[in-house]
Amino acid sequence: MNTLKKSKIVFVIFFAMIMLLGFDNKAFAKKNVGVKNFNVKAQLMNDGSLSVTEDITMKFDGKFNGGFKDISTRKTEGIKNVKVYYMNNGVKQEFKYVHSAENGDYGVYEISKKTDNMYRVKIYMPSRNVTRTFRIKYTLANCGKVYNDVGELYYNFWDSGYETRVENLEGTIILPEDVLTKNIKAFPHGPMNVSSNILDNRTIKFNARDIKSNDYVSGRIIFPREILSKSRNIVDANGLENILKQEKEYKSSLQKKIMREKKLQSFAKYAFWVILFIDIILIAFYIKITKRDTEKYSTQMFPQECSPAIMAKYFKGSVNGVDFIATLIDLNRRGHLQIEKIDENEISSEKSSKRKKKNKEDYKIVVIENGYNDKLHPHEIYLLDWLFKNSNYDGSIKMSKLEKIAKKDSFKYIEFSKEWNKLIKEEAESSGYYDKSKRPHGVLYICAFSIQVIFSIIIMTAKNAGGILIFMLTFIMLIFGLILMLRISDLAYSEKVKWKKIREDFKNGQYLAYSFEKYVPYLVSLNVDVDHFQKFRNFAMSNERYLNNVWLMSYFAFDSFTRHGSFMYWGSTAFVNSAAGGAAGGSTGGGAGCGGGGAGGF
Template sequence: MRIIKKVFYFLFLFVFVLIPFCIPQKAAFAASGTYSISQININASVNESGDMSVTEDYTYLFTGSFNGIKRDIETNGSAGLYDVSVQVAKGSEIETPKFEINNINNGKEIKIYSASKNETKDFIINYKIKNVVTKYSDLAELKWIFYKNESNVTTNKATVYLSLPKNIDSSVKYSGEGPKRGTISLDGNNRIKLQLNDLGDNDIIGASVTFPPTWINSSRSINMSKASYDTMIKRQKIIKALAIVVLLALIVGLILIVIYTSGRKRRNAIKAYRENYVFYNGEYYSELPSNLPPEFVAMLMDKVLGINELMASILNLANKGVINFNQDPISNHNYKMLCFTINTHIQDYNLYESEHYLVTWLKTYCKNNLVYLSDIKDNADKSKFSDKFTEWKNITQKETNTPEFHISILGKSILTNKYEDERIKWLAFKSYLRDSNHTEFASLKLNTVMPYAIVLNESATMLKNLKQYNIYDDISLNNNIFINYWFLNYFTCMYYEEINKHYNDYVNNSDNNNTNSFNNFSDGSGGGFGGGGGSSAF
């Protein structure tokens, strides 16, 4: 018995392995290669019954081997598809291939079998759509999407010709649906012509047409005017929307209760975490709370890093001795030539990763070992500057988003007690800069303060005090850049404003370049229209 079972097992295995080799070659033929559609020509004609006869001609360019093509036709907005026929043309040769019609969501799939290899073929599909026109008491309306590039097939051109039951006159109103670059017009044969070139992913080509109701003797009829029907539908949508709003309000109410409960629980947990730590509670703090880089201080303040913080970080590199500003332009008040050198042994300065990246970035602007502020400004509207700036911000955020700086309590990330205390001190220091008198201002270590004054938005106060109190004999000629009024004024005001403007111009232009400026079609996506569906090879 065991031997018989083994014999049957090996016979079954043998047949199973042999089956693929017994299938005819055409059926086993698999698609491999690339294809595109050079043009789509669609001729559609609406008859007096409200049905539409359609002839579609697809010119496919095959590179490689394919079994045929598929055409999906969505029939929503109609009473269905019927009377389908197919032809394939290659040069003067025309054949009637095998095809099948399959059900898909909202329509039919026409699958045409025509083996193709490194050639150009025309696939001609004829079909009729029943009841595509809606007949109102005052007008008849056709809203139909003839094609949608839903498979993102490279398609050079699509043209649709639409005929109505009678000659088109001034009583007919029409508009195109799809990207604005599409065009709609009347051709010489009294047909509506729609054209769209270079179809992108999910691009559509469709039309909205109204004409006298007497041109149609049947089709879907609605016993009221179009305006009245639209009003009724709008009212129904409002009622439905109100019901949804009420339901959503109940859901939102429940969610708010959950949020409030969990929020109160979280607040209590945070309070418990904070209560045993002694936080600074003075109104003023008269010295730098720490030597964190100014960009880190900005993150403690929950600020969005911008050009302001970048300028503060550059100035702080000078404070650390990593860069040295050239004295000649400062002495000569030549703001166009303001520049600095970068010290070669930056590994000696124990820099944070964000500072090290900033130095490497600044080196890309070096000319004869000098980095000119004007070059930074001139490059601020370039994509490379934007990329480097974004990466610098990302590195800074990564460095401050660590367990040393933040702790998660019931899903909420907050500053650790140490850095919450430091944040409070920085706010008190900001108040001190803002309100300090002559004596207090004179006691500040100005060579370290200005980078932090910039991120605390108190640089204007610093400049005002520096000029008003006139602490030094000649604040405009002093070689120390941190007490040189002329230099600090240009650095924190003019250069900041110009670099910020150049950068924002780049960002705004990038946004504008992503918007279309085409016309003629509605730029709609086919909402409220019938039809649709695309084509692809297999």
């Protein structure tokens, strides 16, 4: 890939991520239920019970069987008189209670007990990409608390822990009797935008917006104890002083939290622009240091002498079973081992019924000891020694036996493969095929990745959308770092260009452009299909230039290049596949008051 292409890809990714941040998340939303409005009217009675009416407007994005509403009986004496209605343009349609309903049912609801103090009301009304409003009415017993000096109601409108997002919540508490407003105090609890307002002598309203999964909304009010004249929830102690102390501490902690969040948001904003600026510099620097002078890479030159395994290492980045087979073919070409096709009668006489069923031909490898010379690479010497040892030191071993070692004696083959790959890597590096000068830069980018992961999380915690962009950029830094750590040198890049040209010419039938007889092992490593070798075989068998090549003709004599009848087939089966290939949620609680719950779809 040339520098211009790399530059285009990097900047396309970079600006695509910026554009993604500008789109409404709804464009990418999956199946989801959201609450547009949640209006609660809670009438406090003289006996301390609450008569609750909830109007919940749910937006169904996707296909659902209906919605659910959880109702908590925490710190109450239970729930009764549950009714469910569907509100359609002001018209109220009552739903029927059933003990058990099925998905697809319409106009019914069921009540199940989730925990000791949590009930789920499932409302069956198939909904798809539509907004519906339901009304749920019920009574919670004994919610109000009476102290010696004051009366108290601490009520949870919405619990935390629900995936359903609430756009707007309005909760209204109505006292049993009129009292002087100066004797009423209201304390809102929840997200920082929650507020309370005493409307008149008996009405208190609480509001909150944009309630997320970790948010809850509660309202606490105190009033003259006399209005709960029939309550049985009596505490024989003064409560006013303690309540005011608790609320003062809560307000103080909330103010500290607000200050921390403001500081965090300020830091996040600063950090976002600093990191973005640094990343732009790092991207530009990466493009600069990875620039190659492509004009000096002539495709007319022949590649340097090296083994198929070394070529595979810098060309593909790894060595596998195909390269093992390619190395055997190359060693055969150079006279260091013989490859002999085993007669089918010999195979059947050995009772190899499984192989016979597969119709896969077997071959015998014979190591030629006097073929060793200084032209062999260390990894080739290691391979020949390994073959010799596994042949019971007679130099002859069948491919079927090598397959058995690779699959059934995997530890032995893994040990060989690790050492063989290590030698190949060392030779590739010592031959100048890897750019070691860029590795310190790779460490720099990986360090940048590690640091930016932390900062991106901090920025996202501060609810800064830029944190998403920084988080994405961190992985670009990681990719850049890994590329630089594994970057091939200009020499290897030049060689890759030449090998690609050779492969393409071979596939296109330009058989006279090169002396392809010596490139056969390399083309195996380059994953050229056997069909192309079959075409080359047909051409070479009738061409005077190739007919005079003794090795090529002897190889063609036993390799017919069919799908199951080619020596190369072993590279794609026995070794490549062996050991060598080296919207619902649930309540997590709310405030310290009674009641609570949440909602969602099913």
